[in-house]
Amino acid sequence: MVATDLDGTLLRSDNTVSPASRDTLAAVEAAGAAHIVVTGRSVPWTRHVLDDLGYRGLAVCGQGAQLYDAGAHRLLTSVTLDRRLAGLALAKIEAEVGRVAVAASRDGLSGEVLIGEGYVYHPELPVIHMKDTTELWAQPINKLYIQHPGGLGDDGLAAAAQAAAGDLVGVVMAGAGIVELLPLGLTKATGLALAARRLGVTPQQTVAFGDMPNDVPMFAWAGHGVAMANAHPDLKAVADEITASNDEDGIALVLRRLFALPPNASTPRPAPPASASAE
Numbered sequence: 001m002v003a004t005d006l007d008g009t010l011l012r013s014d015n016t017v018s019p020a021s022r023d024t025l026a027a028v029e030a031a032g033a034a035h036i037v038v039t040g041r042s043v044p045w046t047r048h049v050l051d052d053l054g055y056r057g058l059a060v061c062g063q064g065a066q067l068y069d070a071g072a073h074r075l076l077t078s079v080t081l082d083r084r085l086a087g088l089a090l091a092k093i094e095a096e097v098g099r100v101a102v103a104a105s106r107d108g109l110s111g112e113v114l115i116g117e118g119y120v121y122h123p124e125l126p127v128i129h130m131k132d133t134t135e136l137w138a139q140p141i142n143k144l145y146i147q148h149p150g151g152l153g154d155d156g157l158a159a160a161a162q163a164a165a166g167d168l169v170g171v172v173m174a175g176a177g178i179v180e181l182l183p184l185g186l187t188k189a190t191g192l193a194l195a196a197r198r199l200g201v202t203p204q205q206t207v208a209f210g211d212m213p214n215d216v217p218m219f220a221w222a223g224h225g226v227a228m229a230n231a232h233p234d235l236k237a238v239a240d241e242i243t244a245s246n247d248e249d250g251i252a253l254v255l256r257r258l259f260a261l262p263p264n265a266s267t268p269r270p271a272p273p274a275s276a277s278a279e
Helices: 006-010 019-030 043-053 083-097 133-137 154-165 188-199 213-221 250-258
Strands: 002-004 035-038 058-061 066-069 074-078 101-106 113-115 141-147 169-175 178-183 207-210 224-227
Touching (some): 035 043, 035 188, 043 066, 066 188, 083 133, 083 141, 083 154, 083 169, 083 178, 101 133, 141 154, 154 169, 188 213, 207 213, 207 250, 213 224
Parallel strands (some): 002 035, 002 207, 035 058
Antiparallel strands (some): 058 066, 066 074, 101 113, 141 178
16 A cells, blocks of 8 residues: 655645656556555545546545545545634643634535634635634534744644643644644544555555655554655654655655556656665
């Protein structure tokens, strides 16, 4: 099984998947392996990417909260964040770092992402702007997003949130400007393990690709973890291997070596292998 994160990993900086990656993943699947997308994005923010890929298998979305059958357009499992605990966690975090900008991902196949005042979001993705923060708690949610408007960076905010509320919620840094509060104990590994059981695949049969600290649990679960050259230092530190960046077809380079696939017109030039210890 090949497990790939999306942003910063399978997706290039322009949010497209390269011909080399498409061809290589198709060849890997033809050789008998399953390709599993494992992303922090909820299903509504993932579906258009999967449809573009012609993806019909299982996808792990929402940091492991959602297991989605892309072929059937059906949500198989979904884990929600207790809104009372989330509100308490948010209050404890703000007591330590001051006001934070907040967004929330609502549960379900069509769950909207609500954006509060001051929250900076990806302009290509659909959102609903909240008029009142009470809207955060009006419907079931999968997670909260928080940003600090001051000088506290993403790593600093994640560390402060973990210290203040880590006994109530999971805290993860998933990308630039993306610190998330999740159901306690939920990780990408949770959803990936569930997908693997359905497919009859073991961790030892799995190679995983990622770029951010939210991929650390997935690497711990998988038999082989590959960090992109553009990955966060925390992920590189636990990776079994470091490949080229998401803009340099790092996934295709590793898979063509591991599966002994012949080169084709879309295959990138191989890069010298790098190890985690060399970083």
